[in-house]
Amino acid sequence: MTAWRSLASRRYSDHVLGALVWLSAAIIAGFFVWLLADMASQGLERVSWDFLTTEPERSGRRGGIAPMLVSTLVVLAITFVVAVPLGLATAIWLSEFTRANSPSAAAIRFSLDVLAGVPSIVYGLFGSAFFCVWLGLGYSLLAGGLTLACMVLPILIRTSEAGLAAVPDDWRQGAAALGLTRWAALRYLLLPAAAPALTAGLMLGIGRALAETAVLLFTSGYVDRMPASWLDSGRVLAVHIFDLSMNVTGGDQAAYGTALVLLALLLVVNGLAIALSDRWLARRITHA
């Protein structure tokens, strides 16, 4: 007469739920492994020290990717040298220096959210018109890096701001009550406590920047020679992959090899970002 469900049926539904969760995780991991295996099987034999250090020949069918690697690193460096300080400062302003219901902060948050969703091709058009033509930078790594900085700033700012906002107010109050400056509170408490979120934002930004093709077609150009300076034009890895697979017959293997290098670069740069934030920020604070 009781309405209790039997223990067996409750156990059964628990098992079903468990199986579903595991299955979902396995599918995701499986896709990643498949992708990796496909890339490795088609491109691994192409990757070698020579591949990384020589110039491409016959439109990339033979030779290496040294100029693209250099261009990519230069563009990435410009992007983050510009975007990180600017993004962090804006995030600090938004989370620490504006009132909770400030209209100007709300307006800026709204524009950032819109900007974060703008298609990259639009950034490309803007960068081409503003940096290349109006500022006279022409097709250059500098113009590409600056345009990419504009593109990753919204992500960087919003994730950093969320990270700072998640830091308990107790520490802000405690710091203020001790007569500490806002700068001291930021430096010793808030930024280190927000370090994981800052790193996550940075990694999202790096991923987006490394994957970007459209923006750089418009701003950094297409030529596959070694760039002479940051004002020279150059082809980044993502553009090179696009070109090899779309425009160069017989370029597939090189495209896969380049993609493997790009993936490895992403892992290395992300690892570097984690290590740096751990060294400079997170290690300062010690959770129990």
Next chain:
Amino acid sequence: MNTPLDSATSYTVSELRQQAACCVPQAHLAIHNLSVRYGSKTVLNGVSLAIQRGCITALIGPSGCGKTSFLSSLNRLVDMVPSCAVNGSILLDGEEILTPKTDVLMLRRRIGMIFQRPNPFPLSIRRNLDMPLQEHGFKDKADRERRIEQALRDVGLWQEVSDRLDAPALGLSGGQQQRLCIARALVLEPEILLMDEPCSALDPISSGVVEDLILRLGGRYTVVIVTHNLAQARRIANYTAFFWTQNHVGQLIEFGACEQLFEAPVDALTAAYINGIRG
């Protein structure tokens, strides 16, 4: 009195408690006609009283009657709330602190504050005290080490943590964390300590230890403590101020020596509150 505190400080509890007031009353903080507003909502109005130097002053009253707002006005921590406006006058040793000219960083070094929830920084035990010292310009490392040890001894924490000063402060128990926060305030050698229900988030034993500590701080420091525990106010305070909400605005109803307020309250509200809690 048998406390787990070590004997580095020479203050005894019994001497303090024998006296009606701990000293010739001398206003350390003179508050006149203080009112606190958040936006258009007035939470505290027309409060005038004198916080006597070296004495423990307890603020009692129901929740939401403006005790914490009053406390946070004394070190201008209310400045952190953008919509908050404080009017009236607060004289610290005869000097007005409610002016834009007041150096709030210096003010907060002279007036320390302890919060309801222990809020040690997520740093090591040592860094919790060392960082504020450094920020206030104590350059000599040996000097800082000495001050840190003294502050930890003053709160009876030295013996418990001296062998693990570089361990995370958040690994301490709640009572230890609160004593660390008191040490963090003491290390800057403040004149006044503001305490916002410092025992209410602690278990009874830790609460007792912290209460004994506060009692020992009286005489050496001027202490203003918010408490909901009337028995505690009675045990430790020299003066007691009773706040109550009238017409949705917090007001000071009665202020006087602790014995007088508890034994022979003048105001009917005070009597009702004290008796109500008792009964």
